[in-house]
Amino acid sequence: MRRVRENSRAHRVRTAAAAVVGVLALVTSAAACKVEKVGAAEPTAAATEPGARPADDAKTGSGQGTPGPATPSRTPGARPSxxxxxxxxxxxxxxxxxxxxxRLRQIGHFGRTxxxxxxxxxxxxxxSFQGKRGLSRTGTTDTVTxxxxxxxxxxxxxxxxxxxxARPAPAKPDARCLKGRVLCVSKNSRTLSWMIDGRVVSSMDVRFGSQYTPTRDGEFSVYxxxxxxxxxxxxxxxxxxxxFSGGQAVHYSSDFAARGYDGASHGCVNVRDEGKIASLFAQVRNGDKVVIYW
Structure with a gap:
């Protein structure tokens, strides 16, 4: 009877031990599964394909992938020149x-008055100025020039x-200029003085004909x-x-205005200030005297 009880007790002990071993086995298996899930993520399909690149690179062209075409930058609100x-x-x-x-004269491009x-x-x-600054040599003054x-x-x-x-001083008037209405022209000072009864009303610089087409000296009248x-x-x-004498006249000359005394007339008395001769033209009458002297 005692042996039977001992055998029964030994059986219960073995059964309990087996149960403990089984529980330990289950716990160990569960822990192993948890570690596997945390430490080793399953690779994605894209990563396993040959030549594939990360999804972010494919979208942005950054990282190790081949960069995509650059987009031209544009300043907001910018307008063409x-x-x-x-x-x-x-x-x-x-x-x-x-x-x-x-201004051109200040920097050596215009050598005249x-x-x-x-x-x-x-x-x-x-x-000349445009050429030195790499601009188009048009000769026209535009906004860039x-x-x-x-x-x-x-x-x-x-x-x-x-x-x-640039404003020649009028010469001492010839005696013939002191009476009446006179265009008093001095070749020596290259001036014309509009005089009334010995008083100078206005004065302007003039030029004359060349040696081949000289301006005649003497006393004449506007006809x-x-x-x-x-x-x-x-x-x-x-x-x-x-x-005042044949084809010779006192008149405005754009060539005189542009070239100064580098040129000459064909015998006329040239005036280069258009404003002054316009005023003179309005005052002078047919019959007024013209005196040309040295």
Whole structure:
């Protein structure tokens, strides 16, 4: 009886031990599964394909993948630069042209006295300036040329715009100029003085004919006025013409305004200040005296 009980007890002990071993086996298996899930993620399909790249790289072109085409940058609100606009060109006459010439003279591109007339000399000076600055050599002053010139020069003074040396002093009047209404012209001082009874009303600088086409000396009178005259002999404009001896006249000359004393007339008395001769033309009458002397 005692042996039976002992055998029964031993059986229960073995059964309990087996149960404990089974429980331990289950716990160990569960822990192993948990560690496997945490430490080793299953690879994705994209990663297992040959040549595949991470999803983020495919979207942005960054990282180790081949970068995609760059998108041009654009400044918000930016506008294209406007085309150059012409400000001054050949044939213009203004105080702004005079300023252009004075500024060009400051930096050695215009070697003459400013006249305010945009002639061939000014065209050449502007081309010279444009060529030195890598601009198109048009000879026309556009916005680009003007802005570049303003940046390189200072505002001209009154003397630079109209130098005293550019205004010849009138000579002592000839005795024949002291009575009546007279266009008193001195070849020595290269001036014309409009005089009434010995008083100088206005004065302006003039030029004369060359040695081959000289301006005649002497005392004459105005016999014909022609506001928009054109020479039939030379086919050249002679605005504000006041004829005093054959085909010779006192008149405005755009060539004189552009070239100064580098040129000459065909015998006429040229005036380069259009404003002054326009005023003179309005005052002079047919029959007024003209005296030309040395």
């Amino acid at each position: 406007p085309e150059p606009r012409t400000l001054m060109s050949v044939g213009d006459r203004s105080e702004r042209v005079r300023e252009l010439q004075a 400013p006249t305010g007339y945009y002639g061939t000399v000014t065209v050449a000076a502007v081309r 003007w802005e570049r010139l303003l940046a390189m020069t200072r505002e001209p003074t009154a003397k630079e715009l109209d130098p005293p040396a 014909w006025k022609s506001r928009h005259h054109v020479s039939t002999l030379y086919d050249s404009p002679m605005p504000y013409a006041m004829f």
